Amino acid sequence: MSEANPTAALVVIGDEILSGRTKDVNIGAVAEFCTDLAIDLMEVRVVADIEDDIVAAVNAVRARYTYVFTTGGIGPTHDDITADAIAKAFGVALPIHPEAAAMMSARWKERGIEVNEARLRMARIPEGAALIVNPVSAAPGFRISNVHVMAGVPVIMRAMLESIAPTLKGGRKVLSITIKCRVGEGSIGTPLAALQAQYPDVKMGSYPRMGDGTVMTELVLRSSDEARLAAAAKAVFAMVAAAHAAAGLPEPEPY
Amino acid sequence: MSEANPTAALVVIGDEILSGRTKDVNIGAVAEFCTDLAIDLMEVRVVADIEDDIVAAVNAVRARYTYVFTTGGIGPTHDDITADAIAKAFGVALPIHPEAAAMMSARWKERGIEVNEARLRMARIPEGAALIVNPVSAAPGFRISNVHVMAGVPVIMRAMLESIAPTLKGGRKVLSITIKCRVGEGSIGTPLAALQAQYPDVKMGSYPRMGDGTVMTELVLRSSDEARLAAAAKAVFAMVAAAHAAAGLPEPEPY
Numbered sequence: 001m002s003e004a005n006p007t008a009a010l011v012v013i014g015d016e017i018l019s020g021r022t023k024d025v026n027i028g029a030v031a032e033f034c035t036d037l038a039i040d041l042m043e044v045r046v047v048a049d050i051e052d053d054i055v056a057a058v059n060a061v062r063a064r065y066t067y068v069f070t071t072g073g074i075g076p077t078h079d080d081i082t083a084d085a086i087a088k089a090f091g092v093a094l095p096i097h098p099e100a101a102a103m104m105s106a107r108w109k110e111r112g113i114e115v116n117e118a119r120l121r122m123a124r125i126p127e128g129a130a131l132i133v134n135p136v137s138a139a140p141g142f143r144i145s146n147v148h149v150m151a152g153v154p155v156i157m158r159a160m161l162e163s164i165a166p167t168l169k170g171g172r173k174v175l176s177i178t179i180k181c182r183v184g185e186g187s188i189g190t191p192l193a194a195l196q197a198q199y200p201d202v203k204m205g206s207y208p209r210m211g212d213g214t215v216m217t218e219l220v221l222r223s224s225d226e227a228r229l230a231a232a233a234k235a236v237f238a239m240v241a242a243a244h245a246a247a248g249l250p251e252p253e254p255y
Numbered sequence: 256m257s258e259a260n261p262t263a264a265l266v267v268i269g270d271e272i273l274s275g276r277t278k279d280v281n282i283g284a285v286a287e288f289c290t291d292l293a294i295d296l297m298e299v300r301v302v303a304d305i306e307d308d309i310v311a312a313v314n315a316v317r318a319r320y321t322y323v324f325t326t327g328g329i330g331p332t333h334d335d336i337t338a339d340a341i342a343k344a345f346g347v348a349l350p351i352h353p354e355a356a357a358m359m360s361a362r363w364k365e366r367g368i369e370v371n372e373a374r375l376r377m378a379r380i381p382e383g384a385a386l387i388v389n390p391v392s393a394a395p396g397f398r399i400s401n402v403h404v405m406a407g408v409p410v411i412m413r414a415m416l417e418s419i420a421p422t423l424k425g426g427r428k429v430l431s432i433t434i435k436c437r438v439g440e441g442s443i444g445t446p447l448a449a450l451q452a453q454y455p456d457v458k459m460g461s462y463p464r465m466g467d468g469t470v471m472t473e474l475v476l477r478s479s480d481e482a483r484l485a486a487a488a489k490a491v492f493a494m495v496a497a498a499h500a501a502a503g504l505p506e507p508e509p510y
Contacts, residue, residue, distance in 0.1 A: 016462055018296045020286030021475065027282075027301065031275030041273045043308070044301035046282065049460075053298070076441040077461035078448035118444020153463065186331040189373020193333035205304075206332035207271055208408065220276065 005040045005171025009061035012046040013054055013072040013082050014152055025154050026071045033161050037170035038224075039067065049073060054085035062089075062147050067168060069161075072152030074141060076118040083142075086149055087126040097125035100140050107138035133163050143167075172224040177233040179255050181217040181240045183247050184208070191239045192219065195232065201225060202232040260295045260426025264316035267301040268309055268327040268337050269407055280409050281326045288416050292425035293479075294322065304328060309340035317344075317402050322423060324416075327407030329396060331373040338397075341404055342381040352380035355395050362393035388418050398422075427479040432488040434510050436472045436495045438502050439463070446494045447474065450487065456480060457487040 010030045016022040027044050034041040042065055047053045054073070062068045073082030087094040101123040105115055113119075122139040125131065132141035132148065134156055141150040141160050150160040181188060185208050196204045202223040209216045219236055223229040233255060240252045265285045271277040282299050289296040297320055302308045309328070317323045328337030342349040356378040360370055368374075377394040380386065387396035387403065389411055396405040396415050405415040436443060440463050451459045457478040464471040474491055478484040488510060495507045 012299075015458075015460055016475075017282070018286055018299070019290050020283055020288075020296075021290075022462065023280075023283040025278075027272070028275055028278040031273055033275075035274050035276075041275075042303055044267075044273070044299075046299035048297055075461070075463065076444040078444065078451050079460055113439065113441065116441065116445060118448070119441035121444065122441075184368065186371065186374035186377075187369065189331040189333070189376065190371060193373070196333050203270075205270055205334055206330070207277065208330065220271075 005038055005174075006066035006169055007040045007042045007064075008034050008067040008069065009043040009045070009065045010041065011054070011057050011061065011068065011070040012044065012152075013049065013070060013085075014046075015049045015079070017046050017072075018048055026152065026157050029154065029158055030069055030071070030161070033165070035174075037165065037168060038173045039168065039170055049079050049081060051081055051085045051088065054082060055089045058086060058089045058147060062145065066146065068147040070147065070149045071157050074122065074139065074149060074151055076121050076139075080121065082149060083121075083124050083126065086129075086144060086147065089147075090126060090128075090144055092127040092144075094124045094126055096120060096123045097129075097131065097142075100125055100131055103131075103140065104138045132160050135159050135163075174222050174224050175226060175229050176220055176222045177229060177255050179219045179221070179233065179236055179240055180253050181219055181243065182215055182249050182252070183217075183240075183243045184215050185217045187247070188217070188219075188240065188243050191243075192236070195235050195239060198235070199228065199232040202228055204232070204236070260293055260429075261321035261424055262295045262297045262319075263289050263322040263324065264298040264300070264320045265296065266309070266312050266316065266323065266325045267299065267407075268304065268325055268340075269301075270304045270334070272301050272327075273303055281407065281412050284409065284413055285324055285326070285416070288420070290429070292420065292423060293428045294423065294425055304334050304336060306336055306340045306343065309337060310344045313341060313344045313402060317400065321401065323402040325402065325404045326412050329377065329394065329404060329406055331376050331394075335376065337404060338376075338379050338381065341384075341397075341399060341402065344402075345381060345383075345399055347382040347399075349379045349381055351375060351378045352384075352386065352397075355380055355386055358386075358395065359393045387415050390414050390418075429477050429479050430481055430484050431475055431477045432484060432510050434474045434476070434488065434491055434495055435508050436474055436498065437470055437504050437507070438472075438495075438498045439470050440472050442502070443472070443474075443495065443498050446498075447491070450490050450494060453490070454483065454487040457483055459487070459491070 129142040129144035205220045384397040384399035391411045460475045
C-alpha cells in the first residue's frame with residue numbers, strides 16, 4: 001500500500017454477521033472496489049446493531065482515513081439504526097429528506113405499496129447529507145462528509161458503490177506481479193526477507209495455499225513504479241528458481 | 256445478545272483480505288463457533304500487516320471483551336508479524352519456545368524439511384503464552400491472557416478453534432425461532448417495533464432476502480428464556496398472519 005494513495009475504512013453493521021447467520025460478502029466487494037480505484041483499504045470493522053458501538057467505530061475511522069464506507073442497517077425495521085447512529089456521530093438532526101421521500105413514494109405508488117411510518121424511516125437522512133441513489137429498491141443511501149452509508153443487501157450495496165465511484169479520488173494505480181513458488185514458505189522466508197529489504201518500495205506478500213495436498217506459495221509483488229517492480233520480480237524469480245533447483249523441481253512458471 | 260454471556264472480538268490480520276485478493280471465510284466460522292458456545296461475538300476488526308495497527312486493535316479489544324481471537328500472520332515469512340505485535344501489545348519478549356521448536360522440528364524431520372531461520376520464526380512465542388496445537392501443519396498458535404492467536408489458513412484456523420473450545424466458558428444458550436414473512440419489511444416495520452418494545456428480552460431481527468424476484472423477510476427471534484421466546488413468537492406470528500391476510504396471501508408457514 002502506497003503512502004500517497006487515499007485511504008479508506010469499511011464499517012459493516014449488523015448482528016446477523018456477528019452471529020454467523022449471514023456470511024458477509026461486502027468486505028471482499030469493497031476491498032476489490034478500493035483496489036481497482038487505487039484507494040488503500042486500511043481497516044474493516046464489523047459492529048453490532050448497537051448505536052454507541054456504531055458511533056464509536058465511525059468516529060474512530062472517519063478521523064483517520066480519507067473515505068469511510070458503511071454497509072447495513074438502513075432498512076425500515078426497528079433494528080435498522082445506522083442513520084440514527086451517523087446523525088449522532090456528526091451531531092446533526094435526522095429529518096425526513098423530501099427528495100428521498102419523493103423517490104421512494106413514487107416507486108411505492110408504481111407498485112401499489114402503502115407509504116407508512118416504517119417505510120418513511122428510510123427517508124430519514126442526516127442533515128447536510130447527499131443522497132446515494134439506489135436503483136434496485138429506491139431507498140437511498142447517503143454521504144455525509146467523508147462517510148458513505150450504503151445498504152447491506154449485496155446487490156444494492158454494489159449498485160451504490162458504482163454510483164459513488166465517480167465521486168471518489170483514486171490514487172496511483174498499484175501494479176502487481178505474482179510468482180508461483182512450489183517449495184514451502186519456510187524454505188524461502190529468509191532470502192525473501194532479504195529481497196524485501198533490498199526493495200523496500202516493492203511490497204512483497206507471501207500467500208500459501210493449503211488443503212489440496214500440493215505445496216504452492218504465491219509471492220505477490222506490488223508497486224506503483226513499473227521499473228522497480230520489474231527489477232524486484234526478476235530478483236524474486238531467480239531466488240525461487242534456485243529454491244526449486246535445490247529441491248529438484250523444474251523452473252518456476254514465467255510470470 | 257444477552258448481557259450475561261461472555262463476549263468476544265475477532266481481529267483478522269492480513270493485507271490480502273484488505274486488497275480483496277483473498278476473500279475471508281474465517282469471520283463466518285468464528286461467528287458460528289461463538290454462537291454455538293453462547294459467546295457473544297461483539298466486534299470484528301480486519302487490519303493490515305502493520306505492527307502498530309495490530310497492536311492498537313488487539314489492545315482496544317482485549318480490554319473490552321472476555322475473549323479475543325486473531326487469525327493470520329503467524330507463518331514463516333517477513334510479512335508474518337502477528338507474534339511480534341502481540342508480544343509488543345503485552346510488553347513481553349518473544350523468545351524461541353522450546354516445545355514449539357521441538358514439535359515443528361519433529362514434523363520437519365519426518366518429512367525431510369530443513370530447519371532454518373525462516374521456519375524457526377514460527378517457534379517464536381510471546382513469553383508466558385500457552386501453545387495452541389496445530390494438527391495440520393505443526394506450527395502452533397498461542398494463547399496469552401484472553402487473546403487466542405491462530406493461523407489464517409481456514410483449515411488450520413478451524414482445527415485450532417476446535418482445540419481451544421474446551422478451554423472457553425460459554426454462556427447461556429440462546430434459542431431462536433425464525434418466522435418467514437412474505438410481505439416486505441416496510442409493511443411490518445411498525446407493528447414489529449411495537450412487539451419488540453413489548454418483549455425487550457427477546458431480540459427481534461428482520462432480514463430481507465433479495466435478488467431472486469420474491470419478497471421474503473426472515474424475522475429471527477432470540478432469547479435464552481424459552482417461555483418468553485414462545486410467547487413472543489406467537490405474537491409475531493399473529494402479526495405476520497394479519498399482514499399476509501391484508502395482502503391476500505395465505506397463512507405464514509408454521510415455525
